[in-house]
Amino acid sequence: MANDDTRPLTLRDVSEASGVSEMTVSRVLRNRGDVSDATRERVLSAAKALGYVPNKIAGALASQRVNLVAVIIPSLRNMVFPEVMSGISSVLEETDLQPVVGVTDYLPEKEERVLYEMLSWRPSGVIIAGLEHTDASRAMLKASGIPVVEIMDVDGTPIDAMVGISHRRAGRKMAQAIMKAGYERIGFLGTKMPLDHRARKRFEGFTEALAKGGIEIADQEFYSGGSALAKGREMTETMLEREPDLDFLYFSNDMIAAGALLALLEKGVEIPEQIGLAGFNGVELLDGLPRKLATMDACRTEIGVKAAEIIAERVNNPDAETPKVIELTPKISYGDTLRR
Amino acid sequence: MANDDTRPLTLRDVSEASGVSEMTVSRVLRNRGDVSDATRERVLSAAKALGYVPNKIAGALASQRVNLVAVIIPSLRNMVFPEVMSGISSVLEETDLQPVVGVTDYLPEKEERVLYEMLSWRPSGVIIAGLEHTDASRAMLKASGIPVVEIMDVDGTPIDAMVGISHRRAGRKMAQAIMKAGYERIGFLGTKMPLDHRARKRFEGFTEALAKGGIEIADQEFYSGGSALAKGREMTETMLEREPDLDFLYFSNDMIAAGALLALLEKGVEIPEQIGLAGFNGVELLDGLPRKLATMDACRTEIGVKAAEIIAERVNNPDAETPKVIELTPKISYGDTLRR
DNA sequence: TTGAAAGCGCTAACAT
DNA sequence: ATGTTAGCGCTTTCAA
Numbered sequence: 169m170a171n172d173d174t175r176p177l178t179l180r181d182v183s184e185a186s187g188v189s190e191m192t193v194s195r196v197l198r199n200r201g202d203v204s205d206a207t208r209e210r211v212l213s214a215a216k217a218l219g220y221v222p223n224k225i226a227g228a229l230a231s232q233r234v235n236l237v238a239v240i241i242p243s244l245r246n247m248v249f250p251e252v253m254s255g256i257s258s259v260l261e262e263t264d265l266q267p268v269v270g271v272t273d274y275l276p277e278k279e280e281r282v283l284y285e286m287l288s289w290r291p292s293g294v295i296i297a298g299l300e301h302t303d304a305s306r307a308m309l310k311a312s313g314i315p316v317v318e319i320m321d322v323d324g325t326p327i328d329a330m331v332g333i334s335h336r337r338a339g340r341k342m343a344q345a346i347m348k349a350g351y352e353r354i355g356f357l358g359t360k361m362p363l364d365h366r367a368r369k370r371f372e373g374f375t376e377a378l379a380k381g382g383i384e385i386a387d388q389e390f391y392s393g394g395s396a397l398a399k400g401r402e403m404t405e406t407m408l409e410r411e412p413d414l415d416f417l418y419f420s421n422d423m424i425a426a427g428a429l430l431a432l433l434e435k436g437v438e439i440p441e442q443i444g445l446a447g448f449n450g451v452e453l454l455d456g457l458p459r460k461l462a463t464m465d466a467c468r469t470e471i472g473v474k475a476a477e478i479i480a481e482r483v484n485n486p487d488a489e490t491p492k493v494i495e496l497t498p499k500i501s502y503g504d505t506l507r508r
Numbered sequence: 509m510a511n512d513d514t515r516p517l518t519l520r521d522v523s524e525a526s527g528v529s530e531m532t533v534s535r536v537l538r539n540r541g542d543v544s545d546a547t548r549e550r551v552l553s554a555a556k557a558l559g560y561v562p563n564k565i566a567g568a569l570a571s572q573r574v575n576l577v578a579v580i581i582p583s584l585r586n587m588v589f590p591e592v593m594s595g596i597s598s599v600l601e602e603t604d605l606q607p608v609v610g611v612t613d614y615l616p617e618k619e620e621r622v623l624y625e626m627l628s629w630r631p632s633g634v635i636i637a638g639l640e641h642t643d644a645s646r647a648m649l650k651a652s653g654i655p656v657v658e659i660m661d662v663d664g665t666p667i668d669a670m671v672g673i674s675h676r677r678a679g680r681k682m683a684q685a686i687m688k689a690g691y692e693r694i695g696f697l698g699t700k701m702p703l704d705h706r707a708r709k710r711f712e713g714f715t716e717a718l719a720k721g722g723i724e725i726a727d728q729e730f731y732s733g734g735s736a737l738a739k740g741r742e743m744t745e746t747m748l749e750r751e752p753d754l755d756f757l758y759f760s761n762d763m764i765a766a767g768a769l770l771a772l773l774e775k776g777v778e779i780p781e782q783i784g785l786a787g788f789n790g791v792e793l794l795d796g797l798p799r800k801l802a803t804m805d806a807c808r809t810e811i812g813v814k815a816a817e818i819i820a821e822r823v824n825n826p827d828a829e830t831p832k833v834i835e836l837t838p839k840i841s842y843g844d845t846l847r848r
Numbered sequence: 849t850t851g852a853a854a855g856c857g858c859t860a861a862c863a864t
Numbered sequence: 865a866t867g868t869t870a871g872c873g874c875t876t877t878c879a880a
Contacts, residue, residue, distance in 0.1 A: 176630070176653065178857060189867050194859065202865055219651045224628040225574070226857030228565045229872045233859095244590040253584060257611070266625060269609050271597070285606060288564040290516070311559045313516060397796025427796040434798060456737025456767040458774060518873060529851050534875065542849055566873030569856050573875095 177220045186214035197222060228290070237479055238286035239267045240296040242274045242364075247451055248468055249297075252319065255472020256295060263480050265292060272297075274363045280305045287312055293479035299324035300365050315482040315490075317475040320466075321366050322495045331474045331494040335366045338464055338498050339373025342418065342446055345500055347381045349507040351416035351444050354383065357403050357428070358420030360390040367420045370448065374418065387411045391424070400427020415443055422447035422454055422463050429505065433458055445505040460503035467496040517560045526554035537562060568630070577819055578626035579607045580636040582614045582704075587791055588808055589637075592659065595812020596635065603820050605632060612637075614703045620645045627652055633819035635812075639664035640705050655822040655830075657815040660806075661706050662835045671814045671834040675706045678804055678838050679713025682758065682786055685840055687721045689847040691756035691784050694723065697743045697768070698760030700730040707760045710788065714758065727751045731764070740767020755783055762787035762794055762803050769845065773798055785845040800843035807836040 179197075183190040188211055195201045196211040203211075214220075228234045239256060241249045256267050268291065270282035280302050286294070287308055293315040299322075301309070309316045309327050316328040323336050346354060356374070358367055375385055389407050391399040400423065408414065419425035425447030429439070437443050439459060447454075450465035478490045502508055519537075523530040528551055535541045536551040543551075568574045579596060581589045596607050608631065610622035620642050626634070627648055633655040639662075641649070649656045649667050656668040663676050686694065696714070698707055715725055729747050731739040740763065748754065759765035765787030769779070777783055779799060787794075790805035818830045842848055 180857085190857090191859080191868080192866055195866085198859090200859095204865060207865080219647055221624060221627045221648060221652075223630060223857055225565055225568045225630060226872090227859070229569050229874085230857075230859040232872065234565065244584060244593060245587070247585070250584040250590075284561060287561050290563060290565060307559055308561060312561075395793060395795035397793050399796075401796050423793075430796065430798060453735060453737055453763075455735035456739075456741050456770065458770060520873080530873090531852080531875085532850060535850090538875090540875095544849065547849085563873055566856090567875070569858085570873075570875040572856065 186210045236291040238291040238294045240270045251468040252472040255469040256476040259476035292483045295475045335369035336373035339370035340377035343374045343377035353386045353414045354416045355414045356388040360392040396423035397427040400424030401431040404428040419447045422449045422451045440507045462503040462506035464498045522555045526550045576631040578631045578634045580610045591808040592812040595809040596816040599816035632823045635815045675709035676713035679710035680717035683714045683717035693726045693754045694756045695754045696728040700732040736763035737767040740764030741771040744768040759787045762789045762791045780847045802843040802846035804838045
């Protein structure tokens with residue numbers, strides 16, 4: 169090992185150790201072009217013996233190609249996003265692209281900073297949650313010249329392409345199912361997140377459809393922080409104390425709905441006869457609950473898959489005609505907490 | 509805009525637009541060296557007007573500095589890791605370092621691939637879960653010449669530094685608490701994950717301490733895949749059918765323990781008198797359950813914080829004397845499912 | 849306070 | 865099948 173132990177190894181070291189030109193070493197390491205088996209062997213064994221790890225920074229600069237896809241999401245703590253990530257990874261693993269995650273904490277300014285950081289690495293594409301961004305963020309995305317897919321939501325206009333569900337429509341659909349089942353005194357319980365545009369749109373769609381059916385939300389309650397399960401309990405108790413004659417509770421996510429379910433069952437409330445419940449997301453957790461919760465699947469994995477497919481296609485063939493809008497259709501699942 | 513719309517902007521474009529040398533533009537953009545206020549203004553406004561985003565690839569190559577910290581973890585779907593990430597981010601946000609996540613799915617070969625990919629970007633440090641790695645991975649880490657912190661576990665020898673808890677000790681501690689409470693017929697329920705070394709070590713510590721108290725595990729059951737809550741239910745039912753006189757169930761994670769709790773409460777089993785329960789992790793979810801589950805806190809956020817602090821310190825000052833081993837002490841929490 | 853030259857470690861393009 | 869040359873877009877270093 170000629171390496172002096174402070175300087176990282178370079179192609180040149182492998183070249184010298186194997187007696188082959190840097191260029192040929194480079195070709196072997198990238199499986200490019202024609203290289204004789206003998207040379208290939210010598211190079212590979214030299215590289216391995218030295219413990220050479222290529223320098224992608226130099227490679228990227230020289231080739232003007234970076235195999236990274238920036239994925240920008242609000243949070244990792246909400247199980248929704250890891251599931252979207254799975255969808256993305258499952259597609260990118262078939263290519264030589266790699267996802268790199270940035271987290272915004274639902275803050276537009278942080279999104280802007282994270283985006284700037286990521287774009288400065290010149291990724292091959294961007295997948296970003298939501299359609300609402302600062303002007304500066306939109307400008308950067310437009311100017312980047314790379315494929316951009318906005319995900320989760322299709323209620324708006326994409327910068328480039330979008331894949332998701334209509335949260336407005338989802339809210340309306342649930343409202344219609346609830347009204348059809350004959351519930352009339354409906355409470356809404358959700359997160360206190362003015363910046364969670366998708367939750368807001370669901371709420372808007374929900375109230376709009378109720379209004380069309382001549383019903384107004386009877387009560388609402390919001391929380392922030394803490395264990396969602398515990399908050400679901402608390403909020404439900406608070407609300408039912410205030411409005412004891414509610415016959416349906418609609419939650420902005422399944423976790424708080426699950427807390428409510430546990431609380432109501434303990435109290436001996438008849439579900440779904442006396443009070444019906446519905447959440448949103450279709451989290452797998454729900455399978456273990458005493459009753460199957462009514463919810464609506466947000467197509468999380470599929471969103472990731474479709475978004476990654478668009479990026480992969482466009483990276484392969486920059487002139488490819490990829491879809492600009494993919495609207496997926498969330499399925500309502502009645503479970504045991506919403507009368508049919 | 510002189511940009512021809514296919515070529516990304518470079519320093520040169522900003523230089524031309526502002527009539528200042530590339531070098532001075534570079535200095536302004538990095539707040540380095542002395543630049544007159546007038547020049548600074550001209551440069552900044554030109555950069556902004558053009559929508560210039562610096563090319564970190566070129567910058568990193570020239571400066572031999574990359575402000576990235578590779579974080580390599582088994583999964584994002586287990587809430588443990590997002591929490592560790594929070595700890596890491598909270599520290600790195602105070603510095604100019606940025607975490608980049610790689611996921612291994614508990615597969616040593618995938619860990620090796622991910623590590624290779626990440627090291628080829630020449631990050632400033634590595635935080636990696638666990639102490640068990642392939643020989644090639646260890647070799648790469650050793651040869652990388654950058655600070656490496658192995659996290660979650662301290663039962664072993666670190667390559668460089670480690671921050672975590674002793675899972676063996678955690679298993680022993682729980683066994684002792686269970687025996688002290690007088691339980692004697694104990695079942696174990698966990699994940700079928702030969703590659704989850706930490707779960708394995710907890711199990712080993714657990715059985716070892718029981719043996720010392722003259723008790724042998726009465727039954728065990730493992731699962732893989734599916735909803736952990738549902739699996740907890742199923743496994744509990746299966747096991748109690750097989751061994752109806754068990755008086756304690758120890759679970760390798762809180763989620764399956766929660767499923768068991770729900771199942772047993774429905775059956776009218778007296779908890780913790782008739783059967784006691786304990787999980788592992790202290791997930792926040794638990795706060796909303798009908799009973800507070802006995803568990804043990806894995807110090808997730810703190811592990812992330814300490815690991816990131818070591819990296820940050822070493823990046824600042826390569827000769828800094830940072831701790832090689834930080835063992836955190838998990839607290840046992842008795843909740844309502846383990847007699848005192 | 850500013851600029852010019854050299855080069856980071858690779859790869860594209862063109863030899864041979 | 866292999867080698868040579870000339871950069872990629874920045875920053876370091878040195879000069880003015």
